[in-house]
Amino acid sequence: xxxxxxxxxxxxxxxxxxxxxxxxxxxxxxxxxxxxxxxxxxxxxxxxxxxxxxxxxxxxxxxxxxxxxxxxxxxxxxxxxxxxxxxxxxxxxxxxxxxxxxxxxxxxxxxxxxxxxxxxxxxxxxxxxxxxxxxxxxxxxxxxxxxxxxxxxxxxxxxxxxxxxxxxxxxxxxxxxxxxxxxxxxxxxxxxxxxxxxxxxxxxxxxxxxxxxxxxxxxxxxxxxxxxxxxxxx
Amino acid sequence: xxxxxxxxxxxxxxxxxxxxxxxxxxxxxxxxxxxxxxxxxxxxxxxxxxxxxxxxxxxxxxxxxxxxxxxxxxxxxxxxxxxxxxxxxxxxxxxxxxxxxxxxxxxxxxxxxxxxxxxxxxxxxxxxxxxxxxxxxxxxxxxxxxxxxxxxxxxxxxxxxxxxxxxxxxxxxxxxxxxxxxxxxxxxxxxxxxxxxxxxxxxxxxxxxxxxxxxxxxxxxxxxxxxxxxxxxxxxxxxxxxxxxxxxxxxxxxxxxxxxxxxxxxxxxxxxxxxxxxxxxxxxxxxxxxxxxxxxxxxxxxxxxxxxxxxxxxxxxxxxxxxxxxxxxxxxxxxxxxxxxxxxxxxxxxxxxxxxxxxxxxxxxxxxxxxxxxxxxxxxxxxxxxxxxxxxxxxxxxxxxxxxxxxxxxxxxxxxxxxxxxxx
Numbered sequence: 001x002x003x004x005x006x007x008x009x010x011x012x013x014x015x016x017x018x019x020x021x022x023x024x025x026x027x028x029x030x031x032x033x034x035x036x037x038x039x040x041x042x043x044x045x046x047x048x049x050x051x052x053x054x055x056x057x058x059x060x061x062x063x064x065x066x067x068x069x070x071x072x073x074x075x076x077x078x079x080x081x082x083x084x085x086x087x088x089x090x091x092x093x094x095x096x097x098x099x100x101x102x103x104x105x106x107x108x109x110x111x112x113x114x115x116x117x118x119x120x121x122x123x124x125x126x127x128x129x130x131x132x133x134x135x136x137x138x139x140x141x142x143x144x145x146x147x148x149x150x151x152x153x154x155x156x157x158x159x160x161x162x163x164x165x166x167x168x169x170x171x172x173x174x175x176x177x178x179x180x181x182x183x184x185x186x187x188x189x190x191x192x193x194x195x196x197x198x199x200x201x202x203x204x205x206x207x208x209x210x211x212x213x214x215x216x217x218x219x220x221x222x223x224x225x226x227x228x229x230x231x232x233x234x
Numbered sequence: 235x236x237x238x239x240x241x242x243x244x245x246x247x248x249x250x251x252x253x254x255x256x257x258x259x260x261x262x263x264x265x266x267x268x269x270x271x272x273x274x275x276x277x278x279x280x281x282x283x284x285x286x287x288x289x290x291x292x293x294x295x296x297x298x299x300x301x302x303x304x305x306x307x308x309x310x311x312x313x314x315x316x317x318x319x320x321x322x323x324x325x326x327x328x329x330x331x332x333x334x335x336x337x338x339x340x341x342x343x344x345x346x347x348x349x350x351x352x353x354x355x356x357x358x359x360x361x362x363x364x365x366x367x368x369x370x371x372x373x374x375x376x377x378x379x380x381x382x383x384x385x386x387x388x389x390x391x392x393x394x395x396x397x398x399x400x401x402x403x404x405x406x407x408x409x410x411x412x413x414x415x416x417x418x419x420x421x422x423x424x425x426x427x428x429x430x431x432x433x434x435x436x437x438x439x440x441x442x443x444x445x446x447x448x449x450x451x452x453x454x455x456x457x458x459x460x461x462x463x464x465x466x467x468x469x470x471x472x473x474x475x476x477x478x479x480x481x482x483x484x485x486x487x488x489x490x491x492x493x494x495x496x497x498x499x500x501x502x503x504x505x506x507x508x509x510x511x512x513x514x515x516x517x518x519x520x521x522x523x524x525x526x527x528x529x530x531x532x533x534x535x536x537x538x539x540x541x542x543x544x545x546x547x548x549x550x551x552x553x554x555x556x557x558x559x560x561x562x563x564x565x566x567x568x569x570x571x572x573x574x575x576x577x578x579x580x581x582x583x584x585x586x587x588x589x590x591x592x593x594x595x596x597x598x599x600x601x602x603x604x605x606x607x608x609x610x611x612x613x614x615x616x617x618x619x620x621x622x623x624x625x626x627x628x629x630x631x632x633x634x635x636x637x638x639x640x641x642x643x644x645x646x647x648x649x650x651x652x653x654x655x656x657x658x
Contacts, residue, residue: 137601140553144607147549148487150542154549 023102030098037094045087052079075129117177124173131169135162160195167191240342241349245332249353252328256288257281257378258356262343263307264297266364269478271310273366278312278327280374285382291328291354295346303364304331341449344456351434358382359434360389363425368476376470376522377428384521387465389428390457391421392520393475397624397632398532401617402489404636406588407454407497413643414501414508414650415461416515420469422457423493429456433465447499450492458500462507471522476530490613491606498595509651515644526629539618540577544570546611553608557594562586566612579619585642586649587612593653 052058061067061078075081096111139162146154171188204211259277263270274292281290294307308331330350334342344361351359360377362369380386393400403423412418429437437456442448448455460467501508547554547570554563565583572578595605624632 140600140604143550143553144604147546148542148607148610150538150545152545154545 026102029101033098041087041090045083048086049083120177124176127173135165255291255354257290258359260293260347260361262295263303263364265299265301267301270306274310276369280371284375286324294331295334295343341452344452348434348438356431360428365478368474373472380468381430386468387430387433388460388467389470391424391426392471409640409643412515417461423453447496451496454496462504468519471524487610539614543615579616581642584616585646589650
């Protein structure tokens with residue numbers, strides 16, 4: 001009985017050892033590939049930065065308005081951004097190759113799927129980038145319009161506009177990469193509806209007095225507000 | 235000759251029938267039935283009184299009025315000049331009405347007037363607003379004579395204004411033009427203007443009529459362009475300007491966007507002229523007898539202006555950070571903390587703010603429309619301060635204050651050039 005247990009244990013340990021002997025070189029290869037990838041990515045990033053700095057790419061981006069556009073989207077300057085993109089793309093490719101070196105068939109399938117997926121991710125990133133630009137533009141426009149109309153919570157309103165637009169574009173980006181297509185759509189509809197309903201209830205209950213004042217000011221007290229003239233424009 | 239495809243065939247035919255003229259007076263209209271007869275009559279009287287022997291045409295470009303304005307222009311006639319003047323007309327005053335299209339009527343009307351002046355080979359031209367309640371025949375003499383007899387090319391008006399009227403012109407437009415272009419013009423954005431036929435052709439030849447900034451505020455572009463291109467500029471005192479359509483009904487945000495935006499774009503376009511210019515500003519000859527009279531008092535809501543300034547500065551901090559230097563922004567924040575009694579917006583800080591806005595506009599640090607909108611609350615703060623300072627000031631004191639402001643603009647000009655030419 002004892003011998004049987006020992007044999008089983010020996011067998012298990014033996015097969016574990018064999019698997020380990022087979023797996024360790026692969027793991028080591030993966031780590032080497034990843035480390036090499038990191039170094040290659042870093043070198044390429046530095047090279048990209050240097051090349052584009054020499055070619056006065058920065059100046060061109062400034063004059064073309066790209067720098068400002070990226071600043072508006074809270075992104076780093078174009079040269080820095082390009083360097084980062086090159087770094088991450090190269091390193092991710094090496095990471096994927098490293099994982100492939102492990103030789104796990106299930107992982108291999110996922111990796112090939114990942115490569116198939118890359119164009120969609122790229123499109124989603126562009127959608128997000130455009131979304132950030134649009135959100136920034138409209139939130140600033142809202143802020144300025146509200147502040148010039150002497151609205152007391154201009155910043156809050158502007159943040160809300162920004163949030164809604166960002167949510168909308170994140171939804172679009174997620175849909176682009178096919179993540180929970182229906183779930184995202186439903187979640188967005190519910191969230192949007194909730195925000196609108198919440199705002200309506202909050203204004204209706206909490207801001208009854210404000211609403212009354214606004215309406216009275218608009219329709220009833222027009223004569224008295226005209227007593228004091230505003231600045232003559234010219 | 236400049237492109238004339240924007241003129242209707244009928245209009246060209248009627249212009250051709252008139253032949254050449256000495257003087258062209260234009261009254262661009264749009265739903266001005268209430269005042270147009272008075273304006274046209276004053277124009278006719280002025281022409282008969284001061285230019286009885288000249289060949290004259292009155293052009294009325296109309297933006298599609300639905301209240302019968304063009305008909306009123308055509309039908310308005312003084313039956314008997316002898317009841318008003320010692321002279322009677324020696325020639326017929328031709329009257330031509332045409333319509334102009336397009337979304338932005340103002341610049342289209344200007345283009346029609348300039349093209350008519352070009353086709354008729356007019357020696358002198360004058361343009362007057364259709365909603366004037368205070369126009370007299372002397373306005374026509376004031377606008378036409380310096381061009382027709384004294385050989386000036388551009389006549390800008392000087393009005394007798396209430397101290398709280400024309401604040402945007404007094405605090406930004408005129409002092410910036412004086413400091414930057416080196417020419418003292420008190421009303422570079424007035425609705426009335428006199429100009430020579432030579433200058434009309436020159437304006438028409440410029441390939442800028444499709445540009446948004448020219449369409450937004452044509453008069454500012456015309457004034458700066460005449461200065462930069464070496465035309466002889468003078469001013470003419472016209473008297474009080476009272477308009478039927480109260481200026482306060484217009485939107486201050488939009489007006490700042492249009493007027494200041496046009497000024498900054500002109501500075502950008504004409505950079506080669508002013509950036510290396512040195513020396514003090516040149517005085518501009520003034521025609522007419524300057525007098526002052528009592529004007530209807532105006533009440534401004536200082537509390538509201540101050541509250542809008544304080545709220546605007548606090549709410550717009552993230553936007554202003556990208557436009558102004560930290561030092562200027564800190565000072566503006568300091569000013570916004572003052573209470574109503576102590577409130578003062580120093581002119582040095584005001585000039586610095588305007589110049590930093592101009593440089594940021596030039597470098598497009600943010601969307602330009604947004605940048606101009608961000609100026610409105612600060613402008614309200616400055617105006618609130620001006621109103622408080624000038625509350626008890628007489629005309630002489632106000633003139634001194636304005637002159638001091640203009641000198642501050644001149645003193646800080648090197649900082650503008652430095653910021654303007656600095657790489658973004």
